[in-house]
Amino acid sequence: MPETTRARAIAEVALMAGVIVALGLVPPLYVLGLPVPITAQTLGVMLAGAVLGARRGALAALVVLVLCVASLPVMSGGRGGLGVLLGPTGGYALGFVPGAFVTGLLARRAMALPSRTRGLAMVGACLVGGVAVVYALGIPWTAVVTGLPLRTTALGALVFVPGDVLKAVLAGTGALLVHRQVRVEQMRPAAEDDLARPRA
Amino acid sequence: MEHLDLAERRIGVVGANGSGKSTLLRLLNGLLLPASGTVQVDGLDTARDGRAVRRRVGFVFADPGEQIVLPVVGEDVAFGLKNRGVPAGQRRAMVRDQLDRLGAGHLLDRSAHTLSSGERQLVALAGVLVMNPATLVLDEPTGTLDLVNALRLATLLDSLDLQLVAASHDLGLLEAFDRVLVLDEGRVVADDVPAAALEAYRRLAARTAASDRPTVTG
Amino acid sequence: MSLLETTAPRPGPLRAVGAGTKLVALLGVGVLVAVVPRPAVLLTLSGVGALALMLARPTWRSLARPAAAWGLAAVLTAGVQLVTADVATARDSVLRLTALALPALAVMASTATEELLDAVLAAARPWRAVGVAPESVALTVALTLRFVPELVATAGRLRDAQRARGARPQVLALAVPLLVHALTMSERVAQAVVARSFFDRGDDRDQLLAPDPAPGARA
Numbered sequence: 001m002p003e004t005t006r007a008r009a010i011a012e013v014a015l016m017a018g019v020i021v022a023l024g025l026v027p028p029l030y031v032l033g034l035p036v037p038i039t040a041q042t043l044g045v046m047l048a049g050a051v052l053g054a055r056r057g058a059l060a061a062l063v064v065l066v067l068c069v070a071s072l073p074v075m076s077g078g079r080g081g082l083g084v085l086l087g088p089t090g091g092y093a094l095g096f097v098p099g100a101f102v103t104g105l106l107a108r109r110a111m112a113l114p115s116r117t118r119g120l121a122m123v124g125a126c127l128v129g130g131v132a133v134v135y136a137l138g139i140p141w142t143a144v145v146t147g148l149p150l151r152t153t154a155l156g157a158l159v160f161v162p163g164d165v166l167k168a169v170l171a172g173t174g175a176l177l178v179h180r181q182v183r184v185e186q187m188r189p190a191a192e193d194d195l196a197r198p199r200a
Numbered sequence: 201m202e203h204l205d206l207a208e209r210r211i212g213v214v215g216a217n218g219s220g221k222s223t224l225l226r227l228l229n230g231l232l233l234p235a236s237g238t239v240q241v242d243g244l245d246t247a248r249d250g251r252a253v254r255r256r257v258g259f260v261f262a263d264p265g266e267q268i269v270l271p272v273v274g275e276d277v278a279f280g281l282k283n284r285g286v287p288a289g290q291r292r293a294m295v296r297d298q299l300d301r302l303g304a305g306h307l308l309d310r311s312a313h314t315l316s317s318g319e320r321q322l323v324a325l326a327g328v329l330v331m332n333p334a335t336l337v338l339d340e341p342t343g344t345l346d347l348v349n350a351l352r353l354a355t356l357l358d359s360l361d362l363q364l365v366a367a368s369h370d371l372g373l374l375e376a377f378d379r380v381l382v383l384d385e386g387r388v389v390a391d392d393v394p395a396a397a398l399e400a401y402r403r404l405a406a407r408t409a410a411s412d413r414p415t416v417t418g
Numbered sequence: 419m420s421l422l423e424t425t426a427p428r429p430g431p432l433r434a435v436g437a438g439t440k441l442v443a444l445l446g447v448g449v450l451v452a453v454v455p456r457p458a459v460l461l462t463l464s465g466v467g468a469l470a471l472m473l474a475r476p477t478w479r480s481l482a483r484p485a486a487a488w489g490l491a492a493v494l495t496a497g498v499q500l501v502t503a504d505v506a507t508a509r510d511s512v513l514r515l516t517a518l519a520l521p522a523l524a525v526m527a528s529t530a531t532e533e534l535l536d537a538v539l540a541a542a543r544p545w546r547a548v549g550v551a552p553e554s555v556a557l558t559v560a561l562t563l564r565f566v567p568e569l570v571a572t573a574g575r576l577r578d579a580q581r582a583r584g585a586r587p588q589v590l591a592l593a594v595p596l597l598v599h600a601l602t603m604s605e606r607v608a609q610a611v612v613a614r615s616f617f618d619r620g621d622d623r624d625q626l627l628a629p630d631p632a633p634g635a636r637a
Contacts, residue, residue: 003617007608014561015600022569030586070534083484083522088491144452146495147511177594182601251618259613267610271564283615313567
């Protein structure tokens with residue numbers, strides 16, 4: 001029924017936005033073996049694209065930004081307000097939207113690959129969308145806001161790269177785990193899938 | 201499924217999980233459309249006249265929390281009215297009135313996530329009843345409730361002057377109904393007054409439980 | 419909004435100005451800082467911002483966090499500039515930050531969340547021409563606000579469960595079940611939205627949200 005599919009789109013976007021916010025409000029979480037915990041919101045953004053696809057993933061990120069502009073405490077750690085977006089790290093937040101979009105585009109391609117290469121491709125999707133695209137927006141933004149030269153802001157950003165690469169690996173893996181349990185229509189590859197998964 | 205005419209005032213539906221109860225209920229308000237044949241409500245075809253059907257048939261879902269879609273109770277109860285174009289002032293009055301009638305007037309300005317499970321059920325119900333449906337379809341209405349709240353809900357439902365079609369595992373609720381359908385694997389295997397139908401269901405359930413092929417459904 | 423308690427802005431001359439106007443003004447400030455970052459311009463913007471902030475009479479509590487964040491950024495930036503460049507450059511950097519921060523804080527302090535949300539959603543209305551129904555946008559935002567507290571609670575439960583097993587809470591052990599939970603919920607919430615006549619409103623188009631047709635999709 002067409003209305004149910006349109007409603008499904010609205011609900012998926014809204015609940016994914018909710019997950020992105022929730023992951024920003026949860027205290028930092030651990031990764032097996034590592035002594036230092038990590039924050040999970042950027043992971044949520046990558047997952048948005050990798051699980052829901054480009055369009056809905058980007059819309060979910062956009063909803064989060066809309067709530068941020070409305071001064072709601074939805075950014076990592078419970079921050080909010082237009083000041084966050086206008087500030088030095090605003091570009092990284094704005095990057096959520098194109099980041100999720102690109103992640104989604106590549107993730108859909110990844111889903112069509114054989115299971116041997118799918119995992120790697122999914123991680124690659126999260127790296128390109130969730131890290132490269134986001135930094136491409138974040139680094140120049142910081143330069144404009146602070147007046148620091150681009151090289152300096154780029155060097156400064158390097159510090160965060162290892163953590164974000166780790167998140168991309170986690171997101172790529174996590175997305176595949178989610179796809180194994182829930183059927184997301186718009187991410188299904190054109191070819192027949194091997195497993196019969198239950199309709200969510 | 202052959203021709204089924206649901207005209208009685210209180211109709212119950214029982215069956216194991218996966219037996220088709222949810223499917224049957226969703227055919228009644230057009231959420232699901234039949235693969236073959238038609239479903240008609242008051243002469244209206246669910247496939248062609250969905251809007252009109254949904255005006256007549258209210259649906260109460262198994263998890264009331266998921267049926268409450270807006271953050272504040274008052275807003276949510278007004279959701280259906282707003283969709284139907286009822287003006288704001290009138291909506292306010294109707295919402296207040298409906299909540300009061302359910303004894304839930306004090307919940308008007310509450311945030312949805314602070315409600316107890318009993319309160320959620322009332323709010324979800326209010327949101328549907330405020331639309332004045334002719335028929336109320338309920339999917340496991342007492343599923344999330346403790347015994348006290350379940351009994352309260354049963355009394356409440358009994359007092360409503362509209363047709364009820366309820367799928368439930370709560371056999372006590374259905375004992376007072378006019379007619380009960382027993383479903384098994386997508387087909388109606390018994391259709392009778394509650395006493396007889398529920399007895400048939402108990403026998404079926406016992407047989408299934410004792411059978412050598414354990415199947416997990418639902 | 420009931421997501422979390424937000425302090426209501428105090429009455430003052432800025433309250434009369436529309437939220438949409440303020441947001442557009444902030445956008446203008448941003449463009450100016452980016453395009454014409456001359457000290458005179460930055461100083462003027464900072465001055466206007468400071469004045470606006472004083473007129474808004476913010477509570478200290480609501481201001482503390484964002485002000486601290488901006489302050490930290492200013493100190494770090496100034497520090498880097500002093501080391502790598504000179505005092506003048508450091509001063510200009512700090513001026514950029516104040517030119518952005520003060521007006522932003524003034525807007526935040528003088529505008530209620532509801533107003534800001536309404537202003538942003540109003541910006542969605544012209545998109546009707548491209549196939550986005552503003553009511554769908556509003557519903558999506560409202561649904562998010564509705565379910566964030568529940569999702570946070572679920573995340574908390576997942577976290578507690580891991581701790582109860584004596585483990586440090588793991589990222590994927592929380593994120594994956596949370597997502598699966600959210601997605602299965604979305605199917606049922608979608609049904610409720612339909613059953614409660616959201617799509618019986620009249621003419622609206624939602625092409626932006628329409629899924630690509632999957633082969634062999636069931637009706």
